[in-house]
Amino acid sequence: xxxxxxxxxxxxxxxxxxxxxxxxxxxxxxxxxxxxxxxxxxxxxxxxxxxxxxxxxxxxxxxxxxxxxxxxxxxxxxxxxxxxxxxxxxxxxxxxxxxxxxxxxxxxxxxxxxxxxxxxxxxxxxxxxxxxxxxxxxxxxxxxxxxxxxxxxxxxxxxxxxxxxxxxxxxxxxxxxxxxxxxxxxxxxxxxxxxxxxxxxxxxx
Amino acid sequence: xxxxxxxxxxxxxxxxxxxxxxxxxxxxxxxxxxxxxxxxxxxxxxxxxxxxxxxxxxxxxxxxxxxxxxxxxxxxxxxxxxxxxxxxxxxxxxxxxxxxxxxxxxxxxxxxxxxxxxxxxxxxxxxxxxxxxxxxxxxxxxxxxxxxxxxxxxxxxxxxxxxxxxxxxxxxxxxxxxxxxxxxxxxxxxxxxxxxxxxxxxxxx
Numbered sequence: 014x015x016x017x018x019x020x021x022x023x024x025x026x027x028x029x030x031x032x033x034x035x036x037x038x039x040x041x042x043x044x045x046x047x048x049x050x051x052x053x054x055x056x057x058x059x060x061x062x063x064x065x066x067x068x069x070x071x072x073x074x075x076x077x078x079x080x081x082x083x084x085x086x087x088x089x090x091x092x093x094x095x096x097x098x099x100x101x102x103x104x105x106x107x108x109x110x111x112x113x114x115x116x117x118x119x120x121x122x123x124x125x126x127x128x129x130x131x132x133x134x135x136x137x138x139x140x141x142x143x144x145x146x147x148x149x150x151x152x153x154x155x156x157x158x159x160x161x162x163x164x165x166x167x168x169x170x171x172x173x174x175x176x177x178x179x180x181x182x183x184x185x186x187x188x189x190x191x192x193x194x195x196x197x198x199x200x201x202x203x204x205x206x207x208x209x210x211x212x213x214x215x216x217x218x
Numbered sequence: 219x220x221x222x223x224x225x226x227x228x229x230x231x232x233x234x235x236x237x238x239x240x241x242x243x244x245x246x247x248x249x250x251x252x253x254x255x256x257x258x259x260x261x262x263x264x265x266x267x268x269x270x271x272x273x274x275x276x277x278x279x280x281x282x283x284x285x286x287x288x289x290x291x292x293x294x295x296x297x298x299x300x301x302x303x304x305x306x307x308x309x310x311x312x313x314x315x316x317x318x319x320x321x322x323x324x325x326x327x328x329x330x331x332x333x334x335x336x337x338x339x340x341x342x343x344x345x346x347x348x349x350x351x352x353x354x355x356x357x358x359x360x361x362x363x364x365x366x367x368x369x370x371x372x373x374x375x376x377x378x379x380x381x382x383x384x385x386x387x388x389x390x391x392x393x394x395x396x397x398x399x400x401x402x403x404x405x406x407x408x409x410x411x412x413x414x415x416x417x418x419x420x421x422x423x
Contacts, residue, residue, distance in 0.1 A: 052353045053308065064297055071311065072303035079296055091284055092269055098277035103258070106276065106311040107318075116316055123338065124329050133328065145258055 014109055015070035016057040017174040017208060022074050024204035025165060026081045030059075037114065071105045074167050086166050097161050100149055100168035104175040108142030132182075139179035140186075146172055147189040159195055165202070173199040177209065219314055220275040221262040222379040222413060227279050229409035230370060231286045235264075242319065276310045279372050291371050302366050305354055305373035309380040313347030337387075344384035345391075351377055352394040364400055370407070378404040382414065 023030050035041050035056050043054045050066045051058040058066040059073055061080075067073050078086050087094050110116070112135045120126040120134060150156045160168035176186065176196040186193050199205045228235050240246045240261050248259045255271045256263040263271040264278055266285075272278050283291050292299050315321070317340045325331040325339060355361045365373035381391065381401040391398050404410045 053312075053350055055312075067300050067304065069304035069307040069311070071307055072300050075303055076296065076300040079299065091281065094284065095272050095277050095281040098280055099272065099274035102274040102276055102311075106274070106307075106315050107258075107260075108315075110311050110313075110315045111321055113312075119342065120329070123342065124325070124331055124335060126329055130329060137324065137328065149258065 014174045014178050015055075015105075017178070017210065018070040018105070018170050019057045019059060019073050019077075020208040021170045021174060021205055022077050022086060022167075024208050025086060025170075025202075026077055026084050028077070028081060071101065071167075071171075074101075074170065078167075085164070086170070088161060088164070088166065093155070093161060096155060097166045097168045100146070100160055101171040103145050103149060104142050104171040107145065108138050109175060112138040136179075136182050136184050139175065139182055139184040142175050143179060143184065143186050143189055143192050146175075146192045150195070151191040156191060156195075158198060165199070169195065169199050172196060173205060181210075219379045219383050220260075220310075222383070222415065223275045223310070223375050224262045224264060224278050224282075225413035226375045226379060226410055227282050227291060227372075229413050230291060230375075230407075231282055231289050233282070233286060276306065276372075276376075279306075279375065283372075290369070291375070293366060293369070293371065298360070298366060301360060302371045302373045305351070305365055306376040308350050308354060309347050309376040312350065313343050314380060317343040341384075341387050341389050344380065344387055344389040347380050348384060348389065348391050348394055348397050351380075351397045355400070356396040361396065361400075363403060370404070374400065374404050377401060378410060386415075 020032075035047060037056065041047060042051075042056055048054055050060075051068045053068060055068070057070055057073065058068045060066045067076055074086065087097055117131050117135060120131055126134065150160060155161055157163050159165055160172060172192060173196050176192060177200075179186065225237075240252060242261065246252060247256075247261055253259055255265075256273045258273060260273070262275055262278065263273045265271045272281055279291065292302055322336050322340060325336055331339065355365060360366055362368050364370055365377060377397060378401050381397060382405075384391065
């Protein structure tokens with residue numbers, strides 16, 4: 014999900030990139046070679062212009078916005094920016110970290126949660142994110158074609174990356190009309206469609 | 219922890235505020251009256267200048283930085299800003315949301331985790347945050363008196379709020395010299411000391 018956020022943003026900004034897949038299923042994010050890139054052992058990490066690799070997808074979005082202001086992904090006004098960032102954090106802070114692989118692994122290690130319980134956990138927090146997104150976006154006059162007015166923003170990136178992986182986990186969203194509609198609008202954008210996981214380097218066949 | 223982040227930032231910016239405590243232990247964040255303020259039923263939420271209430275502590279920090287640029291809490295350079303935001307997210311995204319009350323409650327509801335297991339969960343993720351913070355900060359030439367050079371930033375706010383609540387939970391940090399030292403330096407600052415939980419409105423005696 015976090016890697017997808019960065020991929021969406023790079024495409025929306027029209028920036029070219031080369032992707033080096035990290036095989037999370039086999040723990041490659043903890044190989045010594047990758048830990049030199051990100052000591053936290055997590056993806057994504059991006060290298061740009063000879064600087065040290067950048068980590069943390071939300072920090073990378075802010076970096077891309079500052080370094081490539083064209084095709085703005087934050088509104089021009091202060092109130093709009095705080096709204097977009099707050100919506101983004103519903104996904105990027107409140108709900109997605111709770112279903113991250115290291116957390117799910119710890120459920121097994123510390124609480125002996127079995128496979129079905131771990132899957133239910135993941136699905137619960139995907140659903141919570143969508144549900145909270147709906148509560149925040151529905152009946153808000155600032156919500157329009159996209160999460161914030163008629164321009165794409167960080168919020169659409171964070172919602173859509175969450176929603177499409179939730180869909181892979183068969184998480185129900187049909188009763189959440191606002192988020193369902195916005196995700197559909199986003200996926201009609203070429204920049205989003207081109208970034209989808211099945212198109213990514215290293216994706217399982 | 220999230221409320222503490224905002225309190226630290228307001229004090230560092232020298233901004234006056236009135237605090238209205240929300241009794242989380244009795245679920246007051248889900249009262250209809252508070253849900254009008256924040257439909258997500260979470261603290262903090264701040265009201266400024268007649269605008270709709272602001273939610274999500276990390277979005278509020280960005281808002282305060284943009285609206286009150288004096289006593290800057292982000293570095294002036296692009297690389298510095300992405301580093302500070304990435305460190306902040308180790309606490310604000312990767313680890314703190316995982317130990318939030320609603321997550322701990324769900325451990326009980328979905329996995330029948332008992333009180334001791336729930337406490338161990340909270341302590342584990344407090345520790346993980348500090349451990350990952352140490353890995354990120356130690357041996358990095360940009361780490362100095364504080365997380366990023368010699369000026370306070372979002373990263374110090376997020377580290378210190380995490381660390382002082384971790385201490386309340388008796389989480390071990392003596393083997394993490396860099397974070398321990400930086401937290402100690404921060405707490406020598408009047409703006410931090412004045413914001414500590416035992417000084418806050420509505421704190422349990």
